Amino acid sequence: MNDSRDLQPVPPQESRRPKRNLFAFLEGWLYLLPSIILFGVFVFYPMFRTIYLSFFLADQMGPFEFVGLENYQYILSSDSFQSSVKATILFVLYTVPAGILLALFLALLTNEKIKGIGIFRTLFSSTMGMSVAASSVIWMFMYNPSIGVFSRIAEWLGFPAIQWLQDPDYALLAVSLSTVWMNAGFAYLIILGGLQNIDTHLYENAKVAGVSYLYQLRRITLPMLSPTLFFIVTVSFINSFQTFGQIDILTKGGPVESTNVIVYSIYKDAFINNDVGSASAQAVILFFCVLLLTALQFKLGERKVHYQ
Amino acid sequence: MILAKRISLYTVLVICAIIMMFPIFYAFSISFMDGGEVMGGQLLPSSLSLDNYLEVFQKVPLLTYLLNSFVTSAIVMIGQLLVSSLAAFAFVFMKFKGRDFVFFLFISTMMIPWEATMVPNFMTIQSLGWTNSYLGLTIPFFALAFGTFLLRQHFKTIPQELYEASQVAGISRFRFFWNVILPVSRSSLITLGIYSFLTNWNMYLWPLLVTNTESARTVQIGLKQLQTQEIASDWGIVMAGVVIVILPTLLLLFAGQKKLQKGLTQGAIK
Incomplete structure (x- = not known):
């Protein structure tokens, strides 16, 4: 880029x-x-x-009354938008760091050259071939309070059954966990590619010097991997701001709007409530968030990232 | 590597594989179960009965959905390959006024989240009369900045002398592009092709917006329909549908995983 x-x-x-x-x-x-x-x-x-529509009262037919910044005033003061912002930020915090750490861990494991490693690489990247809709349906079953596997485990351990997707305290966490799994394949593939691009001579030298694995990780692997990590962090942030499918299938933004992330909120306002003006104002805010994030990461990344 | 270390590495790998693959394994397993077994919370089916697979085709027109998904993914794949390779060719082998500006435009498209523009896009498709048609499902995705950058990366490795030689030989630019550049870039084109087929097969929000008839729906929306209509009654059938939908992309991913990994890293980093 x-x-x-x-x-x-x-x-x-x-x-x-x-x-x-x-x-x-x-x-x-x-x-x-x-x-x-x-x-x-x-x-x-x-x-x-x-941007134009965000200054109007509008429905799916088009704009019908200019209202200036009223849409923005309206959404910024509405509880619904505030809960949507909160849900989005929490969702990003739950999914991005956990997802990248998981992918990094799996990629480091499978970067070793041992017999049969190809099979593990294929398995770990497999969620990239899974659609959001299919994955969500599977997770929905796993979260089923009476027959799903999570309830089975909870029951087996003697914990009370949790209504994962119906409980406002747990729904966002549950959706996030499924998202971490769904995104793992892609992040894994990118990070593994980055690891394999690292010059093997560096490791040979380290071997001769007899340094520990952790030292090698901190001093060679992670610095050399930083452009890849930088890329995957940016992409993961943007992706998680754009989450829609799993919300639509698992929770529909509920319960009590605890999972009403921004894109779902835009979709609901535009296509269900037929309030295109408000949806557009939210879309503009989403646009600026993504823009700001990309710009910020470029500015910060440029300095810290180590290019070969 | 010493034996103890090797064994512990394999142990960790196997545990991770079990955890990561569990949801997919679970879906396969449940797709063979009858209602009683599902309710009993079994992990493995008692027999490999295909009843659910037969029944899912009765419940929803899954064949039509599969066909729609296949055709739209294939069209988008071909469209993206053509449009992106043309643009990448211009960026690498041609020098003309305004090229840097266009390059900047391409970069800026990557910063506009697609979801922020979906409402006007939906209106555009509606006013063109392209709802419930392959046109509406495919054409908006033909231009792809990521694809252009990925191919540009590969085109840059082709020696400039080859181009100069072709000019001396009097071969037209387009023939050079078509007969020389595309064949030598086969592997990058395959990578991008796999990527674009996967992403389009798995697309959810856009088909949800622009299709509302059974004859136009794609499999992903079919899954949502299946899940809403069968949820209380029969998970076995729903999971059979899930398996049918994920099988093509899983196989494609298994076949192309190495290429994809190489291509994605190249397009992303360099």
């Missing part, structure tokens, strides 16, 4: 031949045209349209 630097500048001698230059210009744009049109219609236009 940060490689705009290595784009070669247009060499000056070409500008002396205006005709050829014009042709190159047109041909270049022709190759980019499909992308530009599609991005224009399905990314940039709707982004501006969302």
